[in-house]
Amino acid sequence: MATNDYHFISNPADHYMYGSCNRLEKATHNRAKIQELTGFDIITQWWVESTLKEVNEIIGNAPDLVRWWPSVYLDVQIVEPGNERGLGKVVSLYTKGRLPYTLRWSFRVTDVRQDGFTLEAWGDFDGRGIWKFEQEGPWVNITYDWKIRAEKPMLRYFSFLVKPIFAANHRWAMAKGEESLRLELARRHAATAEQRALIPAPPQPTTSSIVPLLLGTTAVVGALGGLFYLFQRSLKE
Numbered sequence: 001m002a003t004n005d006y007h008f009i010s011n012p013a014d015h016y017m018y019g020s021c022n023r024l025e026k027a028t029h030n031r032a033k034i035q036e037l038t039g040f041d042i043i044t045q046w047w048v049e050s051t052l053k054e055v056n057e058i059i060g061n062a063p064d065l066v067r068w069w070p071s072v073y074l075d076v077q078i079v080e081p082g083n084e085r086g087l088g089k090v091v092s093l094y095t096k097g098r099l100p101y102t103l104r105w106s107f108r109v110t111d112v113r114q115d116g117f118t119l120e121a122w123g124d125f126d127g128r129g130i131w132k133f134e135q136e137g138p139w140v141n142i143t144y145d146w147k148i149r150a151e152k153p154m155l156r157y158f159s160f161l162v163k164p165i166f167a168a169n170h171r172w173a174m175a176k177g178e179e180s181l182r183l184e185l186a187r188r189h190a191a192t193a194e195q196r197a198l199i200p201a202p203p204q205p206t207t208s209s210i211v212p213l214l215l216g217t218t219a220v221v222g223a224l225g226g227l228f229y230l231f232q233r234s235l236k237e
Contacts, residue, residue, distance in 0.1 A: 097169035
């Protein structure tokens with residue numbers, strides 16, 4: 001569950017997101033809790049002031065992710081619409097995170113519930129994701145259980161090196177998702193057009209160079225190679 005920690009509010013839009021004018025706030029509902037399990041198995045939790053119906057409408061509308069979560073979703077296309085509930089829907093996605101690599105993948109909705117939905121993913125990674133929404137008073141507890149196996153060559157063949165980077169990238173993407181969702185809810189709940197105009201746009205995609213990532217990976221590979229050489233040499237002596 002959420003922990004009771006403290007943080008400083010640095011963005012004026014956070015007054016819409018957290019509902020307080022205090023500079024120092026108690027952050028019970030504004031932190032994504034991410035627990036890393038085995039492999040690329042990550043659970044993320046968000047808390048937002050909303051309803052199950054509204055959260056389901058926002059997160060379940062795949063093409064609209066490009067508008068309100070643009071830091072991650074660069075392009076989303078419906079390949080197959082599925083039935084009237086969205087079951088069987090197939091979606092093609094082009095995504096990125098903080099790091100300078102992109103992923104092309106697709107998912108099919110395999111289960112639709114009042115409290116969320118399940119998807120099966122394939123492409124640059126294979127796996128499944130489960131969105132679950134739980135109403136707790138005026139708040140919605142959002143849980144995303146993301147179990148994947150990376151299929152992109154760099155991620156697959158150097159997984160022992162890339163796994164911490166990949167996990168950190170996912171944490172960044174999901175943190176931006178929570179921030180973007182809160183801003184989207186603030187826009188929806190604004191009482192007037194003037195209030196809505198004060199809410200900033202969601203975080204945009206990063207534009208950093210791939211050179212630092214390549215240099216860092218090369219350095220790690222070189223260091224491991226040197227350690228292996230020394231180990232082999234010690235066995236011969």
